Amino acid sequence: MTDKIAVLGAGSWGTVLANLLVENGLNVALWTHDQKQVPEINETHHNQHYLPDFVLHDDLRATSDLAEAVAGATVILFVVPTNAIRSVAEQVKPLLQGQPIVAHAAKGLELGTKLRVSEVLAAVLPVGAYRGPVVISGPSHAEDVATKDITTLTVASSDLAAAQAVQKLFMNDYFRLYTNTDVLGVELGAALKNVIAIGAGALHGLGYGDNTKAALMTRGLAEITRLGTHMGANPMTFIGLSGVGDLIVTCTSVHSRNWRAGNALGQGKKLSDVLANMGMVVEGVSTAKVVHELAKDQGCDMPISEGIYQVLYQGAPIKTVITDLMAREGKPEFDFGLTLQTTPKQV
Ligand SMILES: NC(=O)C1=CN([C@@H]2O[C@H](COP(=O)(O)OP(=O)(O)OC[C@H]3O[C@@H](n4cnc5c(N)ncnc54)[C@H](O)[C@@H]3O)[C@@H](O)[C@H]2O)C=CC1
Numbered sequence: 001m002t003d004k005i006a007v008l009g010a011g012s013w014g015t016v017l018a019n020l021l022v023e024n025g026l027n028v029a030l031w032t033h034d035q036k037q038v039p040e041i042n043e044t045h046h047n048q049h050y051l052p053d054f055v056l057h058d059d060l061r062a063t064s065d066l067a068e069a070v071a072g073a074t075v076i077l078f079v080v081p082t083n084a085i086r087s088v089a090e091q092v093k094p095l096l097q098g099q100p101i102v103a104h105a106a107k108g109l110e111l112g113t114k115l116r117v118s119e120v121l122a123a124v125l126p127v128g129a130y131r132g133p134v135v136i137s138g139p140s141h142a143e144d145v146a147t148k149d150i151t152t153l154t155v156a157s158s159d160l161a162a163a164q165a166v167q168k169l170f171m172n173d174y175f176r177l178y179t180n181t182d183v184l185g186v187e188l189g190a191a192l193k194n195v196i197a198i199g200a201g202a203l204h205g206l207g208y209g210d211n212t213k214a215a216l217m218t219r220g221l222a223e224i225t226r227l228g229t230h231m232g233a234n235p236m237t238f239i240g241l242s243g244v245g246d247l248i249v250t251c252t253s254v255h256s257r258n259w260r261a262g263n264a265l266g267q268g269k270k271l272s273d274v275l276a277n278m279g280m281v282v283e284g285v286s287t288a289k290v291v292h293e294l295a296k297d298q299g300c301d302m303p304i305s306e307g308i309y310q311v312l313y314q315g316a317p318i319k320t321v322i323t324d325l326m327a328r329e330g331k332p333e334f335d336f337g338l339t340l341q342t343t344p345k346q347v
Pocket residue numbers: 009010011012013014032033034050079080081082084087088105106107108140141142143279280281283
């Protein structure tokens with residue numbers, strides 16, 4: 001019998017992932033809390049707000065009935081914004097049957113609790129009622145997956161067999177996933193890169209050149225790795241797809257909502273206007289607040305993320321933040337135990 005996959009969230013990413021699973025021959029139920037989307041997806045095969053002009057597979061079925069979506073599902077994949085995960089998980093909790101794999105593809109940290117998404121799911125869903133959680137992450141804009149651009153991702157879980165089962169469902173000739181067991185590193189890389197991408201967009205909006213953008217990405221990765229390793233993640237994860245891979249795509253792609261928000265701020269627009277006009281989630285904005293608190297709790301220096309927090313929440317001018325960053329005292333490049341200990345060969 002074909003696996004049934006419930007994809008919860010019919011925004012740009014949930015819709016494209018659900019569509020890909022249908023193309024892979026699976027039985028998929030795409031759940032949306034917005035009833036208007038159901039006839040649009042089922043009858044016109046479009047999701048015009050989130051994926052303008054993309055024609056969906058004829059067999060993709062949406063429903064606004066959560067019980068119907070998860071009934072008999074062997075995998076339940078959460079693809080709603082981070083700060084909606086808890087409320088959707090609360091609704092799923094009484095519906096869990098038959099120990100499905102629970103997976104998510106969200107990239108953020110929960111406001112208030114500072115929890116990662118897998119931690120929120122584990123806090124809400126009863127132990128033993130599901131397998132996982134499994135995390136899907138990596139450089140993957142929905143718009144590019146929709147056009148079958150070759151895409152590689154990380155699928156992470158402490159339950160490797162669950163990660164491998166999810167890997168198998170998604171793999172095809174343009175979509176390739178690699179397993180990882182470092183859930184902490186994968187989720188931190190995914191969430192923290194969104195904050196840096198706002199900075200990358202802001203530099204572009206202000207007219208900075210390629211050297212500056214490379215500096216931001218590289219030093220951004222350094223501070224993501226600093227916090228991640230401090231919290232116990234594997235440093236190698238940050239040079240993988242969910243680390244540097246996703247940082248590159250989010251800091252350079254016009255599809256990135258985080259980059260676009262930063263670009264608009266760099267051009268002098270107001271944050272409230274930018275968010276109102278986006279019509280989709282910009283995860284880096286709330287994550288910047290969580291990172292500000294987390295860095296303080298952990299006693300970890302995150303100067304770029306902190307500067308972006310100051311711009312978003314304290315009204316700091318971007319140029320002043322950049323001037324302050326450049327005026328910091330000189331430092332060694334690596335301060336988090338990654339320096340190669342080998343002695344250079346004498347020639
Ligand atoms: N769009 C992309 O290319 C990618 C997005 N992601 C991540 O996937 C997650 C979802 O992103 P998108 O699909 O892009 O967001 P989106 O903004 O396009 O869509 C979000 C969807 O969640 C629904 N939603 C919002 N609040 C809800 C609630 N309280 N209850 C139920 N449904 C709710 C919305 O109605 C919408 O259908 C985010 O964490 C994002 O970082 C990850 C990889 C790629």
